[in-house]
Amino acid sequence: MRKPDGKIVLLGDMNVGKTSLLQRYMERRFPDTVSTVGGAFYLKQWRSYNISIWDTAGREQFHGLGSMYCRGAAAVILTYDVNHAQSLLELEDRFLGLTDSASADCLFAVVGNKVDLSEGAPGGCGQGGGRDPGQGGGGGPAPRPSKQVQPEDAVAFYKKILKYRMLDERDVPAAEQMCFETSAKTGKNVDLLFETVFDMVVPVILRQRAPGAPQTVDIAGAPPPARTRSGCCS
Ligand SMILES: Nc1nc2c(ncn2[C@@H]2O[C@H](COP(=O)(O)OP(=O)(O)OP(=O)(O)O)[C@@H](O)[C@H]2O)c(=O)[nH]1
Numbered sequence: 001m002r003k004p005d006g007k008i009v010l011l012g013d014m015n016v017g018k019t020s021l022l023q024r025y026m027e028r029r030f031p032d033t034v035s036t037v038g039g040a041f042y043l044k045q046w047r048s049y050n051i052s053i054w055d056t057a058g059r060e061q062f063h064g065l066g067s068m069y070c071r072g073a074a075a076v077i078l079t080y081d082v083n084h085a086q087s088l089l090e091l092e093d094r095f096l097g098l099t100d101s102a103s104a105d106c107l108f109a110v111v112g113n114k115v116d117l118s119e120g121a122p123g124g125c126g127q128g129g130g131r132d133p134g135q136g137g138g139g140g141p142a143p144r145p146s147k148q149v150q151p152e153d154a155v156a157f158y159k160k161i162l163k164y165r166m167l168d169e170r171d172v173p174a175a176e177q178m179c180f181e182t183s184a185k186t187g188k189n190v191d192l193l194f195e196t197v198f199d200m201v202v203p204v205i206l207r208q209r210a211p212g213a214p215q216t217v218d219i220a221g222a223p224p225p226a227r228t229r230s231g232c233c234s
């Protein structure tokens, strides 16, 4: 098997729909999923490039693996559930630090999944939460959760990522281009998400391959990340 030319990693809390998004894109379906153990990857041929896409486990017990999966990544897709505000906060608190091992010019996409659940919901009702509503219990239709995270919250988080990575807004794709709202269930914006990221990752791959390009730092034996990064998003 040919070695992948570049790597994309999906990160995010458990149950936000990382595996479902990947399966929707790669297999064109929305099957039942089980919570991911460790990680798994798909290979995608995009133009003449071979891209690996890594699905990681959101469960806390696998957290330590995250930075290993991110090592040398050309893009990271940070995923939350639009009906569960805590899942966006978790990206900042738990997952962003894992990207220290990614490529220096790694791209970031911020993805709010499960928009189908709150579409048409009357404002202010429901509790949101990480689990899908309507899975048994009670009679009659389950109330729709209210959408807890708005696009501007995702844009604000994207800007925090840039600050954390010490990147200038002028040197990276605009927040509006890299923040998506998706539904793995209906397929909404799923192709747009992955194909935008693939297109943007190609120049990163080319830069990584260019003669004289700085090589990805192997952090296996490296000291902890620079102090200046810790806590700058809070
Ligand atoms: N309604 C709806 N449900 C979704 C969507 N995406 C995922 N789900 C459901 O949410 C649950 C969790 O989905 P997964 O894809 O397994 O979540 P995950 O982020 O991979 O979770 P971990 O592997 O534990 O980190 C499953 O019951 C999915 O069917 C979506 O877009 N809409």
Ligand SMILES: [Mg+2]
Pocket: 018, 019, 020, 033, 034, 035, 036, 055, 056, 057, 058
């Ligand atoms: Mg999963």
